[in-house]
Amino acid sequence: MSLDAVLSKIDTDLPAATDRLMALLRIPSISTDPAYKADCDRAADWLVADLNSLGIKTEKRATPGHPMVVGHLDGPGPHLLFYGHYDVQPVDPLELWDNDPFDPRIEETPKGEVIRGRGSSDDKGQLMTFIEACRAWKAVHGTLPCKLTFFLEGEEESGSPSLVPFMKENAEELTSDLALICDTGLFESKTPAIVTMLRGLLGEELTITGPRIDLHSGMYGGVAINPVRVLSRIIAALHDDQGRITVPGFYDGVPELPDEIEAQWQGLAFDHSAFLGDVGLSHPAGEQDRTPLEMIWSRPTCEVNGIWGGYTGDGFKTVLPSEAHAKISFRLVGTQDPLKIRESFRAMVREMLPEDCEVSFQSHGAGAASVTETSDPSFEAARQALSDEWQVPAAYVGCGGSIPIAGHFQNILGTTPMLIGFGKDDDALHSPNEKYDMESFHKGIRSWARVLAALT
Amino acid sequence: MSLDAVLSKIDTDLPAATDRLMALLRIPSISTDPAYKADCDRAADWLVADLNSLGIKTEKRATPGHPMVVGHLDGPGPHLLFYGHYDVQPVDPLELWDNDPFDPRIEETPKGEVIRGRGSSDDKGQLMTFIEACRAWKAVHGTLPCKLTFFLEGEEESGSPSLVPFMKENAEELTSDLALICDTGLFESKTPAIVTMLRGLLGEELTITGPRIDLHSGMYGGVAINPVRVLSRIIAALHDDQGRITVPGFYDGVPELPDEIEAQWQGLAFDHSAFLGDVGLSHPAGEQDRTPLEMIWSRPTCEVNGIWGGYTGDGFKTVLPSEAHAKISFRLVGTQDPLKIRESFRAMVREMLPEDCEVSFQSHGAGAASVTETSDPSFEAARQALSDEWQVPAAYVGCGGSIPIAGHFQNILGTTPMLIGFGKDDDALHSPNEKYDMESFHKGIRSWARVLAALT
Numbered sequence: 017m018s019l020d021a022v023l024s025k026i027d028t029d030l031p032a033a034t035d036r037l038m039a040l041l042r043i044p045s046i047s048t049d050p051a052y053k054a055d056c057d058r059a060a061d062w063l064v065a066d067l068n069s070l071g072i073k074t075e076k077r078a079t080p081g082h083p084m085v086v087g088h089l090d091g092p093g094p095h096l097l098f099y100g101h102y103d104v105q106p107v108d109p110l111e112l113w114d115n116d117p118f119d120p121r122i123e124e125t126p127k128g129e130v131i132r133g134r135g136s137s138d139d140k141g142q143l144m145t146f147i148e149a150c151r152a153w154k155a156v157h158g159t160l161p162c163k164l165t166f167f168l169e170g171e172e173e174s175g176s177p178s179l180v181p182f183m184k185e186n187a188e189e190l191t192s193d194l195a196l197i198c199d200t201g202l203f204e205s206k207t208p209a210i211v212t213m214l215r216g217l218l219g220e221e222l223t224i225t226g227p228r229i230d231l232h233s234g235m236y237g238g239v240a241i242n243p244v245r246v247l248s249r250i251i252a253a254l255h256d257d258q259g260r261i262t263v264p265g266f267y268d269g270v271p272e273l274p275d276e277i278e279a280q281w282q283g284l285a286f287d288h289s290a291f292l293g294d295v296g297l298s299h300p301a302g303e304q305d306r307t308p309l310e311m312i313w314s315r316p317t318c319e320v321n322g323i324w325g326g327y328t329g330d331g332f333k334t335v336l337p338s339e340a341h342a343k344i345s346f347r348l349v350g351t352q353d354p355l356k357i358r359e360s361f362r363a364m365v366r367e368m369l370p371e372d373c374e375v376s377f378q379s380h381g382a383g384a385a386s387v388t389e390t391s392d393p394s395f396e397a398a399r400q401a402l403s404d405e406w407q408v409p410a411a412y413v414g415c416g417g418s419i420p421i422a423g424h425f426q427n428i429l430g431t432t433p434m435l436i437g438f439g440k441d442d443d444a445l446h447s448p449n450e451k452y453d454m455e456s457f458h459k460g461i462r463s464w465a466r467v468l469a470a471l472t
Numbered sequence: 473m474s475l476d477a478v479l480s481k482i483d484t485d486l487p488a489a490t491d492r493l494m495a496l497l498r499i500p501s502i503s504t505d506p507a508y509k510a511d512c513d514r515a516a517d518w519l520v521a522d523l524n525s526l527g528i529k530t531e532k533r534a535t536p537g538h539p540m541v542v543g544h545l546d547g548p549g550p551h552l553l554f555y556g557h558y559d560v561q562p563v564d565p566l567e568l569w570d571n572d573p574f575d576p577r578i579e580e581t582p583k584g585e586v587i588r589g590r591g592s593s594d595d596k597g598q599l600m601t602f603i604e605a606c607r608a609w610k611a612v613h614g615t616l617p618c619k620l621t622f623f624l625e626g627e628e629e630s631g632s633p634s635l636v637p638f639m640k641e642n643a644e645e646l647t648s649d650l651a652l653i654c655d656t657g658l659f660e661s662k663t664p665a666i667v668t669m670l671r672g673l674l675g676e677e678l679t680i681t682g683p684r685i686d687l688h689s690g691m692y693g694g695v696a697i698n699p700v701r702v703l704s705r706i707i708a709a710l711h712d713d714q715g716r717i718t719v720p721g722f723y724d725g726v727p728e729l730p731d732e733i734e735a736q737w738q739g740l741a742f743d744h745s746a747f748l749g750d751v752g753l754s755h756p757a758g759e760q761d762r763t764p765l766e767m768i769w770s771r772p773t774c775e776v777n778g779i780w781g782g783y784t785g786d787g788f789k790t791v792l793p794s795e796a797h798a799k800i801s802f803r804l805v806g807t808q809d810p811l812k813i814r815e816s817f818r819a820m821v822r823e824m825l826p827e828d829c830e831v832s833f834q835s836h837g838a839g840a841a842s843v844t845e846t847s848d849p850s851f852e853a854a855r856q857a858l859s860d861e862w863q864v865p866a867a868y869v870g871c872g873g874s875i876p877i878a879g880h881f882q883n884i885l886g887t888t889p890m891l892i893g894f895g896k897d898d899d900a901l902h903s904p905n906e907k908y909d910m911e912s913f914h915k916g917i918r919s920w921a922r923v924l925a926a927l928t
Contacts, residue, residue: 048787106789112685174787215690219788228752229568230903234671234873237803238773239764240748241757244798245711245776251704292696296684299827301697308695317694320701321791322782327799331504331630332675332836333562334801334874335777335902342700343783345790347693371755380788417690418790446791447686 018157019469025152026461033148033461034122034131034454036066040102040140041120041133047082047103048174056082056170059102063168066147070154072166079178082170086189094394094471095163097192097431099421100143100199101172104135105446112448122454129454137443141452142198143168145438145460153465161472165192169421172199175219175381176420183428194394194434194471195425198464200415201439202456204287208402208410208463210395211435212388213313216348217418218358219380222247222365224340226373230326231336241372243340244325250368251342254318259303261318261346263361269351273314281309284411294442313414317347343380347418354382383420392432394471401466402436405459436467474613475925481608482917489604489917490578490587490910492522496558496596497576497589503538503559504630512538512626515558519624522603526610528622535634538626542645550850550927551619553648553887555877556599556655557628560591561902568904578910585910593899597908598654599624601894601916609921617928621648625877628655631675631837632876639884650850650890650927651881654920656871657895658912659740660747664858664866664919666851667891668844669769672804673874674814675836678703678821680796682829686782687792697828699796700781706824707798710774715759717774717802719817725807729770737765740867750898769870773803799836803874810838839876848888850927857922858892861915892923 026033045059046052060076060083067074067087074087082103107117115121120133131141153160167190171178183190203209226243227236256262273281288300288308300308306315325340327333346361348354362377369375390396390412402410415435422433438460444450482489501515502508516532516539523530523543530543538559563573571577576589587597609616623646627634639646659665682699683692712718729737744764748754756764762771781796783789802817804810818833825831846852846868858866871891878889894916900906 048789049785106783106785106787108783108785109686173789217690217790219790221788226753229900230565231751232873232901232903233773233775233777233801234673234803234871235768235897235901236751237775237801237872238758238767238771239744239756240751240753241755242775244779245707248704248707248776248779251701252708255701288695295687295692295696297682297696297828299697300695301826301828302694311694312691315694317689319689319693319698319790319792320704320782321689321789322784322793323700323704323796324780324784326776326778327562327564328778328780328797329505329562329564331562332677332799332801333504333629333777333902334673334675334775336775337778340779341784343788345689345693345788347690370757372753372757415690416693417688441691444685445688445691446789447688449685 019465021156022152022465023462025156026148026465029152030458033144034457037131037141037144037457038120040144041135042118044118045103045135045170046106047171048106053082056103060085060170063102067166070151072164074166079182081178084170084182085166085168087166089160089164091160091163093163094193095165096471097165097167097190097195098146099167099195099197100146101139101169102143103170103173104140105138105173107134109448114449130451131454131457132449132451134450136450136452137439138445138450139172139199141457142437142439142460145457146196146198146464148461149464149468152461153468161468165190179421180424180428183424187429191429192431195431197419197422197433197435198437199419200435200437201441203284203411203413205440205442207408208406209413210399210402210410211415212390212412213414214386214422214435215316215416215418216352216354216383216385217420218346218348218354218382219343220345220358220361221341221343221378221380223376224369224373225338227336227338230338233334233336236336240336241370242336243373244337246370246373247323247325247340247342250365251320253368259301261316263318263357263364265360266316266357269353270316271350273310284309291441312416314349316349316352318344320344347416349385352385354384358382383418384423386423386426388422388433395434397470398434398436398467401470402463405463405466436463438463475921477612478608478921479918481612482604482921485608486914489600490913493587493597493600493913494576496600497591498574500574501559501591501626502562503627504562509538512559516541516626519558523622526607528620530622535638537634540626540638541622541624543622545616545620547616547619549619550649551621552927553621553623553646553651554602555623555651555653556602557595557625558599559626559629560596561594561629563590565904570905586907587910587913588905588907590906592906592908593895594901594906595628595655597913598893598895598916601913602652602654602920604917605920605924608917609924617924621646635877636880636884639880643885647885648887651887653875653878653889653891654893655875656891656893657897659867659869660743661896661898663864664862665869666855666866667871668846668868669870670842670878670891671772671872671874672808672810672839672841673876674802674804674810674838675799676801676814676817677797677799677834677836679832680825680829681794683792683794686794689790689792692792696792697826698792699829700793702826702829703779703781703796703798706821707776709824715757717772719774719813719820721816722772722813725809726772727806729766740765747897768872770805772805772808774800776800803872805841808841810840814838839874840879842879842882844878844889851890853926854890854892854923857926858919861919861922892919894919
């Protein structure tokens with residue numbers, strides 16, 4: 017059977033596929049830092065060349081930010097689009113990496129072989145699973161099984177500022193029957209999963225200013241307002257003692273979990289002790305009356321992603337700082353309105369400001385949550401294909417992360433998104449020593465070959 | 473009269489004296505940063521050479537940290553010791569300096585000529601006022617008027633870790649009749665002042681650890697404890713709504729202001745609007761039932777000098793940080809016990825820690841407050857000398873800053889400290905664009921010549 021030949025080709029080609037991924041990982045395409053602009057460009061060029069080598073007509077398309085990579089291959093129906101992103105997170109704190117984040121390596125670990133390096137899991141390793149599946153298919157059959165569009169972006173880690181305008185301007189070109197997205201994980205690192213609930217994301221940066229200049233805390237301490245103390249009070253006030261978020265109107269549009277979903281999730285027997293234990297924790301923080309799985313899949317959150325102010329170097333400096341800064345993000349669910357919450361958050365901060373303090377805000381994106389309908393038969397077909405590969409029944413699950421692109425496919429293009437990915441909980445996404453298991457890479461490629469066969 | 477000749481020599485020698493100060497300012501002797509260790513050494517060498525050129529037998533004396541500069545000159549009584557420090561504060565944020573902090577320059581400003589550069593006021597400019605007064609005296613009289621000891625340290629800005637052991641080991645050599653210390657300012661930038669009340673300082677750095685590694689806030693947000701939120705809650709809880717510090721037992725040993733001091737301070741007609749207005753503020757923060765002058769001279773404080781955690785670079789990174797850090801200092805008064813307060817503060821922090829969080833502390837010094845008796849007739853003599861130079865009655869004042877050396881002279885050597893300095897409120901000590909007014913430098917040198925004459 018033709019699928020078996022493709023799977024077999026994937027197995028024998030794995031070392032070469034790994035080498036190709038390593039080459040892509042060596043390009044430090046950090047999208048949030050302007051110093052890496054040329055590297056983002058280089059990663060796009062690498063993908064353009066690779067896709068063209070598969071006979072997919074691919075171009076780098078300019079945006080006000082980093083370029084899009086768009087490729088097309090004509091063929092019989094259905095028309096599938098594949099989305100991934102070639103940009104990666106910054107690497108600091110660099111000193112916590114055991115090796116250069118952009119000098120990837122294969123490591124033997126007690127849990128098996130891993131590919132270590134920034135972007136190995138998020139998202140270069142994942143996007144290459146689909147490309148490698150296509151490569152093997154082409155090698156065996158001389159062609160691909162259906163009409164395909166590739167749509168790879170380079171700004172996912174910086175809030176995708178160019179994405180919506182680009183999708184709107186090129187709506188006809190990017191419209192397909194189904195959008196495959198590879199940027200999610202296995203459930204509990206072992207069960208293949210199609211993500212059907214995604215949280216939204218609102219990112220806010222605030223700067224609180226007090227004195228005009230940094231002051232000597234001996235001369236001014238006590239009598240001059242300290243913006244770090246003001247910021248701390250604001251952050252402390254964002255949650256109540258029960259772990260609920262206090263921004264007025266925040267819970268408008270947060271649905272209670274439907275009974276059947278609750279039952280399905282209970283059936284998953286999520287092991288929160290292992291989930292937390294992996295990262296050195298033992299107690300679920302957060303809302304007191306919710307289960308951990310609810311909290312990460314279906315409840316909204318507010319987290320401080322960064323804070324800084326005053327003297328942060330070695331030793332001590334008795335400064336009373338002029339400014340204090342924080343980066344704060346909200347994960348949104350249901351029909352929570354990111355723009356309303358942004359206004360309400362900013363109003364709350366302004367109201368808490370004491371005299372002589374000012375605040376300025378910078379927006380880092382505002383995307384609503386999305387829920388995918390799974391009634392289309394392609395979902396059951398894909399789920400069966402994943403179950404066949406992993407020898408475990410695949411699940412429809414929620415996801416704590418935010419992949420606004422899923423909502424954009426639905427809302428801008430009217431295309432149903434299907435989110436399938438092979439990351440594991442201990443991949444250290446966005447952290448030092450990020451890795452992607454060789455198992456994820458290998459079985460990920462095989463999974464896509466099976467999904468392609470099932471959908472075409 | 474001999475004093476007039478000295479004052480006249482000071483006037484004509486001012487340009488050369490300024491050049492000498494500029495040479496010392498060019499040495500980046502930042503004591504808190506190990507990268508500048510050799511520069512601290514170089515500043516000490518420069519002072520050793522300069523004092524030896526005045527006939528004062530001076531040596532660099534090793535300590536576990538930066539060296540002490542100690543010089544002696546025999547002569548008739550009384551025996552005066554002079555203390556200053558040659559180390560300076562770090563310079564960040566460097567981007568807020570208009571010029572290289574270690575390329576000092578003379579600038580014309582609307583308020584007169586200033587010497588701009590790190591250390592110009594704190595404390596190189598100030599310590600050179602005394603040395604230049606001695607140089608002029610020597611030039612006119614061929615000798616100095618009394619027995620003198622110079623004691624200059626290089627660790628004042630990093631909590632003086634070697635000072636107490638050095639004073640104890642060399643107690644006999646460093647004992648004198650009176651210790652002159654030049655590290656304070658004019659009252660309201662115009663009234664010469666002898667500081668008789670100094671606050672103590674307790675410096676603490678804390679690191680709160682939650683998850684073992686930085687996490688993805690989408691995957692773990694809400695359910696994993698966030699150490700930045702924990703730290704913010706702790707900082708917010710350090711003051712109550714009235715601005716009082718909540719560390720248990722903190723106010724033990726804080727005296728109410730004696731009536732006569734309160735009356736004298738009211739007589740000073742302190743203009744807190746101008747004091748705050750200079751730095752862009754208009755409202756006294758802090759304890760609601762205290763005057764601003766009380767708050768900065770005679771009340772204890774707790775300030776956050778620095779805070780950091782998570783992603784603090786450009787753009788956005790949805791990280792849930794593993795660690796959060798703060799540098800916190802307490803100014804102490806009366807008989808507050810810094811060691812007891814340290815224990816109480818640490819216990820309070822530990823008590824506020826939620827499950828799964830740990831805290832570690834690093835000490836950055838713990839010195840008690842000091843109050844000087846002014847009954848010795850040398851105080852009135854010095855006060856008269858200062859009044860003569862500035863043509864304004866000099867005052868006995870408090871000081872918000874902490875100069876633990878004053879207490880050490882009293883407690884370790886039994887020597888009364890006399891704190892006279894010429895800094896102004898807008899000198900930007902510890903801040904970008906630090907400066908010292910040419911008026912402070914010139915009249916400061918003249919002031920010391922008058923004080924030398926008055927005390928001998």
